[in-house]
Amino acid sequence: MKIISVVMFIVWVSLAFFLFYSIKSSIDEDKRIASIEARIIEQLKMIREAEVAYMKVNGRYTSDWDKLISFIDTGKFYLVEKSETIIPLPYGKDSIVVIYDTLGTRLVVDSLFSGNKWPYFNLSALPFVPGVEPRTKFDVWADKITKAGLLVNAIEVKNPKPIDPSRDEESEYNTRKPLRFGSRTSVTTAGNWE
Secondary structure (H helix, E strand, O other), X not given: OHHHHHHHHHHHHHHHHHHHXXXXXXXXXXXXXXXXXXHHHHHHHHHHHHHHHHHHHHOOOOOOHHHHHHHHHHOEEEEEEEEEEEEEOHHHOEEEEEEEEEEEEEEHHHHHOOOOOOOOOOHHHOOEOOOOOOOOEOEEEEEEEEEOOEEEEEEEEEOOOXXXXXXXXXXXXXXXXXXXXXXXXXXXOOEOOO
């Protein structure tokens, strides 16, 4: 009887340890995935800022990483001041004179990626998905789409290798698809994590 009790005690203790470590490893894996996805989201936000700035300067998005990196590294924004003067005319009409004055330029990298806002910004690592081996670039698609009979610019940037195994391109829910911002079918730069 004592032998059976000892054996049962050993079995129960073994099962308790197995259960504890399986739950702990699951929790640790969830924390690891959340940490890496937070870094990926931060990287996607930086890419989005760069693409929106590129669009404002060039009139379109780019799917060429070399062009985007060159724009961030050496591109400039023009600092422009706008002033309006209203000149009253006879019979209650007004004339408006608009004057644009270029005050100077500022580098894109200094404007968008200051150390205060993005302390971990690294231009050479921008195209690459953090936490993925081997090094993998984000997928970038930029083109014009037709909306309401007009050609408009659209962009989509996504992680081609999701860290979270439950993220699937075929998912019905956008929030369960691989991390991305933008859309190939809609005019948006919203991220699916927002």
